[in-house]
Amino acid sequence: MTAEPTAARTADPAAPVPTFRPAGARDVAAVVALVESAYRGEASRAGWTTEADLLDGQRTDEAAVAELLGRAESVVLLAEQDGRLLACCHVERRGATGYFGMFSVSPTAQGGGLGRRVLARAEEWARDAWGVTAMEMTVIEQRADLIAWYERRGYARTGVYEPFPYGDERFGIPLRPDLRFEKLLKSL
Template sequence: MQPEPAFRAAGPADVPAVVALVESAYRGEASRAGWTTEADLLDGQRTDEAGVAEVVARPGSVVLLAEAEGDLLACCHLERRSAAAYFGMFSVRPAMQGGGIGRAVLERAERHAREEWGIDRMEMTVIEQRADLIAWYERRGYVRTGEYEPFPYGDERFGVPLRPDLRFERLVKAL
């Protein structure tokens, strides 16, 4: 049984731990311990300290941390936008994936958008080729919009693509 997480907003001192968690959940061999790996789609980094520090400090933005017994288990980034809250950088420690912590983080993020910001819609973008992840979000009430954004090919801050057809699809949920 996994521990019940405690939630808090990240501060500047948390940036290195957040980067390490995000990288472990999506890139390299360590990420293959979980089901959210993008190692077959992308190489290189998923994020870096400068990018995480920027979203931690940005007004209208919060990085939520889920911790238990002093260990960082999961995180996500929420950004307040005009019509919706944007959900991203969602990461769960690979060995703990599939145990409900991700669901708890998503529910907490939705509650934050609704109760703290008064926003009634959440949106995100997911790499279209991540059918298993999109299905997971659909089971939690997210709807595929058929709206796409190009992958930032050539910008290695977001990784090195291993295939030429990557793009993001927008998913939305009324809160």
């Protein structure tokens, strides 16, 4: 797994800010391609968010993304620049809490601050659209580098775990027997 970008690779304040918009049905295939490129296969190793050492197979599919788009109080946010999809995430209201997931940044766009911008926009969306007071997510426990990245952005480990869905290849093919998710939480 590639290490997280160092402090020297921070956002360039002069870099153009991406535009954000909610995804629609016509975006489903592009979202799936982005998510797969960020997490699975050799192409994902160009970035630091790859799960290629933990999981094989797919990360998501068109049916799963379309289902997210059809849920009430759910949005898939896209970050684009010059007509190119660079990042996405799923945000959903779950009572007084927002849920953040399916966070993907193109491997070639990682390390320059785009991820921080997407996360901040998702938190803003959840606060403004639904009035939630906290954001939660689940992260594979073995992703220590990713969990540390979220901790630096105000998320706390809760010690609450969920099992990995072994045997359900819609979520990937595990390459080790000890995967599980940890819930992270941040007050907004």
